[in-house]
Amino acid sequence: MEYEKIPAEKFRFVQENEKLHDTELQTKARGFFADAMIRFSKNKSSVIATWILLGLMLFSILSPIISSYSIWERDRIYLNYEPYVPSIAKKGLGFLDGARTFSNQNEASMNYWKGIAQETGLDPVIRQVNQYAYTVKERGKEVTKYSYDLEVNNYYALGILYRTLTYEEYEKIQNWQNETGIQVIFPYVEQKDINGITDKPNIWYAVDSKGAAKPDKEGNLVPVYSTRQEIAGPEYHSIRIPSDPGNYIYAYQKSGSLQCRILYYNYYIYMNGHEPSYIFGTNSGGQDIFCGIGVGARFSILFAILVSAINLTIGAFYGAVEGYYGGWVDMLLERISDILSGVPFVVVTTLFQLHLAKKVGIVPSFLFAFVLTGWIGMAALTRRQFYRFKGQEFILAARTLGASDKRLMFKHIFPNGIGSIITSCALVIPGVISSETSMTYLGIVDLSSFAGTTIGTLLSQGNAVVTTAPHAVLFPSIFLGLLMICFNLFGNGLRDAFNPTTRGIDD
Amino acid sequence: MIKYVLQRILYMFFVFMIIMFMSFVLIRMLPLPALAPNDPHTEILEIRREALGYNKPYLEQFWIFIKGIVTKWDWGTSEKLYIGRDVWSVFMEKLPATMIVNLYSILWTIPVGIALGVWAALKKNTWVDYTISTLTMVVISVPSFVYAFIIQYLLCFKLRWFPFVMKAGTDYFSWAMFKSIIPPILALSFGVIAGFCRTTRAELTEVLTSEFMLLARTKGLTKTQATVRHALRNCFVVVVPGIFGEFIGIIGGSLIIENIFSIPGVGGLTLAAITNLDYNIFMLSTCFYTAIGLAAGLVVDISYGFIDPRIRMGSKK
Numbered sequence: 001m002e003y004e005k006i007p008a009e010k011f012r013f014v015q016e017n018e019k020l021h022d023t024e025l026q027t028k029a030r031g032f033f034a035d036a037m038i039r040f041s042k043n044k045s046s047v048i049a050t051w052i053l054l055g056l057m058l059f060s061i062l063s064p065i066i067s068s069y070s071i072w073e074r075d076r077i078y079l080n081y082e083p084y085v086p087s088i089a090k091k092g093l094g095f096l097d098g099a100r101t102f103s104n105q106n107e108a109s110m111n112y113w114k115g116i117a118q119e120t121g122l123d124p125v126i127r128q129v130n131q132y133a134y135t136v137k138e139r140g141k142e143v144t145k146y147s148y149d150l151e152v153n154n155y156y157a158l159g160i161l162y163r164t165l166t167y168e169e170y171e172k173i174q175n176w177q178n179e180t181g182i183q184v185i186f187p188y189v190e191q192k193d194i195n196g197i198t199d200k201p202n203i204w205y206a207v208d209s210k211g212a213a214k215p216d217k218e219g220n221l222v223p224v225y226s227t228r229q230e231i232a233g234p235e236y237h238s239i240r241i242p243s244d245p246g247n248y249i250y251a252y253q254k255s256g257s258l259q260c261r262i263l264y265y266n267y268y269i270y271m272n273g274h275e276p277s278y279i280f281g282t283n284s285g286g287q288d289i290f291c292g293i294g295v296g297a298r299f300s301i302l303f304a305i306l307v308s309a310i311n312l313t314i315g316a317f318y319g320a321v322e323g324y325y326g327g328w329v330d331m332l333l334e335r336i337s338d339i340l341s342g343v344p345f346v347v348v349t350t351l352f353q354l355h356l357a358k359k360v361g362i363v364p365s366f367l368f369a370f371v372l373t374g375w376i377g378m379a380a381l382t383r384r385q386f387y388r389f390k391g392q393e394f395i396l397a398a399r400t401l402g403a404s405d406k407r408l409m410f411k412h413i414f415p416n417g418i419g420s421i422i423t424s425c426a427l428v429i430p431g432v433i434s435s436e437t438s439m440t441y442l443g444i445v446d447l448s449s450f451a452g453t454t455i456g457t458l459l460s461q462g463n464a465v466v467t468t469a470p471h472a473v474l475f476p477s478i479f480l481g482l483l484m485i486c487f488n489l490f491g492n493g494l495r496d497a498f499n500p501t502t503r504g505i506d507d
Numbered sequence: 508m509i510k511y512v513l514q515r516i517l518y519m520f521f522v523f524m525i526i527m528f529m530s531f532v533l534i535r536m537l538p539l540p541a542l543a544p545n546d547p548h549t550e551i552l553e554i555r556r557e558a559l560g561y562n563k564p565y566l567e568q569f570w571i572f573i574k575g576i577v578t579k580w581d582w583g584t585s586e587k588l589y590i591g592r593d594v595w596s597v598f599m600e601k602l603p604a605t606m607i608v609n610l611y612s613i614l615w616t617i618p619v620g621i622a623l624g625v626w627a628a629l630k631k632n633t634w635v636d637y638t639i640s641t642l643t644m645v646v647i648s649v650p651s652f653v654y655a656f657i658i659q660y661l662l663c664f665k666l667r668w669f670p671f672v673m674k675a676g677t678d679y680f681s682w683a684m685f686k687s688i689i690p691p692i693l694a695l696s697f698g699v700i701a702g703f704c705r706t707t708r709a710e711l712t713e714v715l716t717s718e719f720m721l722l723a724r725t726k727g728l729t730k731t732q733a734t735v736r737h738a739l740r741n742c743f744v745v746v747v748p749g750i751f752g753e754f755i756g757i758i759g760g761s762l763i764i765e766n767i768f769s770i771p772g773v774g775g776l777t778l779a780a781i782t783n784l785d786y787n788i789f790m791l792s793t794c795f796y797t798a799i800g801l802a803a804g805l806v807v808d809i810s811y812g813f814i815d816p817r818i819r820m821g822s823k824k
Contacts, residue, residue: 342522343526438763444781466659473660480649
């Protein structure tokens with residue numbers, strides 16, 4: 001009988017009429033990632049953290065667009081100014097009103113604020129916080145006096161500045177004033193009339209030698225505007241202040257240019273076309289912090305993702321080679337990573353900056369510093385996974401079937417370890433952001449010419465003025481703290497979701 | 508065991524020398540900072556540079572450097588920050604400030620951290636555990652300098668409880684000095700507490716569910732007895748090496764915290780050396796931080812062997 005040539009119709013199933021017990025599974029098969037996603041979405045804190053994280057990322061994309069300023073715009077006068085949005089400030093809600101607290105304001109200071117309010121029409125005093133009474137002896141009599149703690153709108157409190165203008169500018173500003181009705185140039189005051197005081201351009205009234213106002217009997221300030229027409233320069237044909245009898249001069253001619261008293265708030269409108277509006281205030285570089293946080297965070301996140309991607313790739317390959325080949329290859333490669341991991345990160349960063357920053361740029365050399373030691377943890381992880389799986393039977397089976405080393409490594413072993421590898425990836429990113437912020441905070445790496453600013457730079461600028469302008473360090477800190485917490489929660493959620501040992505426990 | 512320890516130490520030394528050589532070459536490759544032309548020190552420094560072989564091959568320079576350290580403990584001369592002064596003596600002046608801050612912070616944080624961890628583990632899945640675990644999570648995530656800002660603003664500026672920066676002077680054990688370093692101690696503490704709390708909790712919960720704990724209860728021990736004698740001991744196998752590592756780490760300190768609170772320590776010195784390009788101080792700092800990192804790893808490794816009999820026996824094979 002020929003066994004090779006049995007016709008097909010002669011074959012029949014052994015169990016043709018019996019019930020089969022191992023039928024195919026009726027339910028739909030669930031993939032590894034789908035399974036992880038389901039478990040991830042059961043972890044409430046991680047899901048919330050992920051949404052907040054997305055919100056923060058969205059903020060970092062949108063805030064430079066929403067902000068009226070670009071990160072390269074630096075105001076030279078409004079440095080470390082408080083959060084201020086004109087439309088909200090006018091409602092008097094108690095926030096975003098540019099308020100800075102001035103404590104122990106005596107009578108002279110109160111007159112100073114009054115002077116600004118009276119001249120410019122912008123009253124800097126928002127509200128009184130406290131009132132203290134104290135007695136002094138004045139000509140033998142005891143007199144009760146008051147001092148106040150005030151909240152002052154810092155933008156209005158700046159008031160008037162001296163500024164040297166060219167003739168064209170002077171003319172342009174006057175035309176602009178006529179068009180818009182906003183007064184920028186205010187009548188000139190000669191120093192000899194205000195007791196030679198030079199550092200307070202806001203004074204337009206009679207004062208004593210210390211700069212305290214000398215009001216008349218009714219308590220009104222006495223104007224001492226200059227009326228000397230011979231020093232006035234070109235004719236002034238624009239808005240005059242209400243109390244002007246018509247002979248006040250508005251500029252002081254000085255060696256080919258004109259010195260004027262300009263109201264900076266309105267001058268700002270003239271220059272920028274809108275009122276100052278800084279949601280998070282300004283920093284010591286005159287940058288908008290709202291925009292700065294967005295720009296800094298954008299850089300940090302992109303940089304961290306890039307660094308993690310590179311490190312994970314290098315680490316996975318390195319660990320795969322170590323773990324798969326073992327023996328002397330593993331030995332040698334482990335020694336190399338031992339040495340590299342021993343070098344402190346600060347030293348690596350500094351040396352890379354000193355050697356490479358001029359040749360390849362600051363950002364690439366910073367990147368190299370992260371890459372030099374960053375992959376080691378990843379390599380160790382992959383190596384462990386390879387040691388765990390390479391002796392198992394399915395690898396032996398694949399090898400017996402003739403699979404090449406490359407195929408064994410990346411088709412058979414690597415996918416088994418991918419869960420723990422993905423997990424570590426999510427926890428690498430916050431680590432990179434944290435180190436990057438530290439380095440820019442310490443000033444070892446200065447990225448402000450490349451990225452505009454970074455969170456670290458904002459923090460270090462803010463820390464220098466923490467007593468006068470706490471907002472400058474507050475907002476970047478909150479943002480950074482939130483970002484780190486969310487990234488870590490997100491990472492922990494991923495770890496639990498991909499961890500096969502927790503699988504099935506909660507189902 | 509002794510053989511293993513010696514092997515580890517020798518290996519660490521070997522790694523240290525290689526790192527030292529690499530950083531030495533990289534630092535010497537940098538263009539030398541110009542010396543002030545009319546300074547009386549300039550001539551001396553130039554002669555010193557010549558003697559140190561700045562124009563010779565790097566291997567020879569390294570040999571001179573090592574010979575100087577071995578024979579005279581000479582780590583070089585400061586050329587920018589403390590012109591003409593011996594780098595080692597400058598460094599030693601700065602070390603106590605760093606150490607004192609870190610020492611105080613560790614002394615109270617480790618017990619507190621472990622205690623919180625134990626508490627959370629014993630009350631697993633109650634509100635105590637949830638609160639402690641959540642706080643730990645938050646504290647670990649947020650970088651330490653964010654707390655530093657909060658502490659500095661609230662305690663030093665608003666409430667005026669503490670001075671703004673560390674007090675100058677060398678009276679490290681006076682009351683005024685202690686008061687002035689409380690803010691940096693606090694800023695450093697949060698992270699350490701959270702770290703120990705997390706490790707202790709994770710270890711202890713695992714130990715508490717293991718079978719020998721059930722055995723201990725069935726043979727008649729009370730819950731306290733079983734926990735103290737069996738669970739805690741086993742959980743400390745992981746926690747105690749961490750304590751040793753932390754103690755080595757105290758001399759390293761934190762660059763950022765030192766910067767924020769103006770602590771005149773090694774971190775500040777390193778940072779000043781980097782910004783002013785004082786290469787000899789930077790070289791010493793590099794060696795110092797490398798040595799601390801390696802030593803901490805070494806101590807953790809070895810202490811595992813001393814604490815855990817299973818590992819100790821294993822190494823005898």
